[in-house]
Amino acid sequence: MESQHRTESSLTFRHETVDPAPPCARLGFCLATDLTGNGRDDVIVGGAGKPYPGKQYVLKAKESRLPTFDALRTRLGFEEMHLFWYENPGWKRHKMAIAPHLDVGGALGDVDGDGRLDVVAGQGIHHDAVYWFEQPDDPRELWTKHTITTDFEKYHDVVVADVDDDGDVEVVGLSQESRTIFYYDVPENPYRSPWPASHCHIVDDDVRVEGVQIVDVDGDGSTEIVAGTHIYHRNDDGTWHREDVLTDWDDVRVAVGDLDDDGELEIVYSEGDSPKYGSHPGRLAWVDGPDWTPTVLRDDLFCPHTLQVADFTGSGRLDVYVAEMGLGTNDSPQQLVFENLGDGEFREHVVETGVATHEAKVADLTGDGRPDVVGKSYGPDHHVDVWYNEG
Numbered sequence: 001m002e003s004q005h006r007t008e009s010s011l012t013f014r015h016e017t018v019d020p021a022p023p024c025a026r027l028g029f030c031l032a033t034d035l036t037g038n039g040r041d042d043v044i045v046g047g048a049g050k051p052y053p054g055k056q057y058v059l060k061a062k063e064s065r066l067p068t069f070d071a072l073r074t075r076l077g078f079e080e081m082h083l084f085w086y087e088n089p090g091w092k093r094h095k096m097a098i099a100p101h102l103d104v105g106g107a108l109g110d111v112d113g114d115g116r117l118d119v120v121a122g123q124g125i126h127h128d129a130v131y132w133f134e135q136p137d138d139p140r141e142l143w144t145k146h147t148i149t150t151d152f153e154k155y156h157d158v159v160v161a162d163v164d165d166d167g168d169v170e171v172v173g174l175s176q177e178s179r180t181i182f183y184y185d186v187p188e189n190p191y192r193s194p195w196p197a198s199h200c201h202i203v204d205d206d207v208r209v210e211g212v213q214i215v216d217v218d219g220d221g222s223t224e225i226v227a228g229t230h231i232y233h234r235n236d237d238g239t240w241h242r243e244d245v246l247t248d249w250d251d252v253r254v255a256v257g258d259l260d261d262d263g264e265l266e267i268v269y270s271e272g273d274s275p276k277y278g279s280h281p282g283r284l285a286w287v288d289g290p291d292w293t294p295t296v297l298r299d300d301l302f303c304p305h306t307l308q309v310a311d312f313t314g315s316g317r318l319d320v321y322v323a324e325m326g327l328g329t330n331d332s333p334q335q336l337v338f339e340n341l342g343d344g345e346f347r348e349h350v351v352e353t354g355v356a357t358h359e360a361k362v363a364d365l366t367g368d369g370r371p372d373v374v375g376k377s378y379g380p381d382h383h384v385d386v387w388y389n390e391g
Contacts, residue, residue: 013387025049029106032363041363109160122155147193153177161214211254250278253307272305306360310371326356
């Protein structure tokens, strides 16, 4: 089933490059939260590897100012960090931690219960650690790294949420190489490394997925795990059973929200790695329960690895934001907003062309309550960007 769409350009987003030379070679995840308490979201980025020596050292004509000392160190390959954040306003970069090989998945959550958001992130291929990074009293200081587990490999996604409805948050992870979905209860002493194996619960040990949301998606009063194109429902004995939503889709990004104003939640999927690592061009669709019928919005995208839902237009309805990667082969990546017109109809807006984007997130960058966007590339070019929603 496919909904009609037409390209418009009435939505205006103003683009700003926050950092043209980030301090690592591959940028995995991007998060947004207000770390300083000024009412404006800051930007957190995690990644892997040393920066490419000498990359972007020559000042380009379009640059409006000379690179900073930190930027020069990065461009010359002298500076390496894997977790860092940008302070809003001004976008000064702060080092958080050295933690090699951080993968795409990163999440915010108060792990130690001190009222401050911490960062949880897992390592990528051939590596086995999931870390949580403790936020200090002053977020501009270095964050302390703690190990949660080293029992699995390649964690594409992690999330911090109350997955078992016990009133406490857990750390949920998708390990692709180990083909395992798991979660850890936070121990009484969360600072011990690693966390006790007895706190680990296996949801599924025979599935390779990416994309996760923790939500009561079917409205039955019990929290589910939406992982890839599956929904995991908790049984009375604490085990989980799987419901397949879609069966013929490549690796996906996942978002959840009430898109058709029926008071129930729908799931939005984008095939984030297709066609580069998939079998066909990337599709974007929303699916409606209980039979999970898909409504396709696009079926010709290039690696739409950014997927968010928010009310970008001020209509009171959730719109869909999706953005394409570049990966050295897509010369004109697009960022699109599908405006929710109600009754299941959407209008497509092209808000940016030519800026490759990966794992962008909705944020409030100006404190006006209007959803803006923060993002970064994946490769081979590296940059961190923001888009201000100007209506």
